Amino acid sequence: MHIISGILISLLLGLKNKNLKNDNLHGFKNIIEVVHHIKGRIRFIIPRLKISEIDIEKTLTSIKGIDQANVNRISGSLVITYDEQLINGQLLIGVVIHLLGLEKEIDKPVQPAYVKTLNEFSNALNRAVYEKSDGQLDLFHLVPIGLVGLAFYQLFINKKLTIPGAFTLLWWAHNAFTNKGKNE
Numbered sequence: 001m002h003i004i005s006g007i008l009i010s011l012l013l014g015l016k017n018k019n020l021k022n023d024n025l026h027g028f029k030n031i032i033e034v035v036h037h038i039k040g041r042i043r044f045i046i047p048r049l050k051i052s053e054i055d056i057e058k059t060l061t062s063i064k065g066i067d068q069a070n071v072n073r074i075s076g077s078l079v080i081t082y083d084e085q086l087i088n089g090q091l092l093i094g095v096v097i098h099l100l101g102l103e104k105e106i107d108k109p110v111q112p113a114y115v116k117t118l119n120e121f122s123n124a125l126n127r128a129v130y131e132k133s134d135g136q137l138d139l140f141h142l143v144p145i146g147l148v149g150l151a152f153y154q155l156f157i158n159k160k161l162t163i164p165g166a167f168t169l170l171w172w173a174h175n176a177f178t179n180k181g182k183n184e
Contacts, residue, residue, distance in 0.1 A: 025089045028106050032097060034089075035077075042089055044078040048100055056099055063087075063095070140176070147173035 027033040027044065036043040049056075050073055060069035065086030070079045080092055097103060126139035137145075151169035154160065164172075 025093065027093060028102075031102055031105050032093065032100075034093070037089060040084050041079065041081045042092055044080075044093075044096060045076055046078055046096070046100065046102075047076045048102065048105075049073055049076045049078060052100060054100060056096070059099055060095070066092075144173035144176040147176070 025034045025037050025042065030047065033045045034042060035045050049071055052073075056078065057069045057071055060066050060080060065083045066080060067083065068079075068081045071077070078096065080096075082092065097106065122139065129137055129139045129142055147169045151166040151173070154166045154169070
């Protein structure tokens with residue numbers, strides 16, 4: 001947030017950071033993506049533009065050095081033509097992020113697709129256990145109960161301490177009970 005504010009302040013003061021290069025401009029996946037960039041022209045894909053009511057074209061063209069801004073709300077595309085002598089491409093990314101209020105979305109922790117899939121699978125399995133037990137159990141309690149049962153079986157019936165040992169199973173059961181919901 002502070003970086004974007006600093007970039008905006010330097011833009012408004014008409015300063016240009018010579019260390020920022022326009023080649024290799026990068027955005028943020030599924031938030032603001034630079035899909036094409038040539039000298040003096042940059043094209044973004046910004047899904048938020050499809051639903052945003054902000055008149056970003058008018059605001060951007062009022063900034064010194066930005067010649068034109070065109071929004072396509074159907075595709076979520078924003079094309080900006082600008083004077084590279086006055087404005088840097090990295091600076092434009094920061095300006096657009098700030099104008100559309102994307103800072104909070106960028107700061108959100110990311111979750112890989114496989115984690116989402118595993119969560120959906122575990123939630124579906126949890127629902128199935130809950131339904132089959134007529135609301136008596138769920139997966140998040142059945143697993144620790146099963147681990148406790150396995151630990152008692154190894155300790156008192158089998159009387160062999162195999163790997164994983166009874167104490168490991170008890171530890172896992174304890175953690176499963178005490179940490180339920182903390183990682184969600």
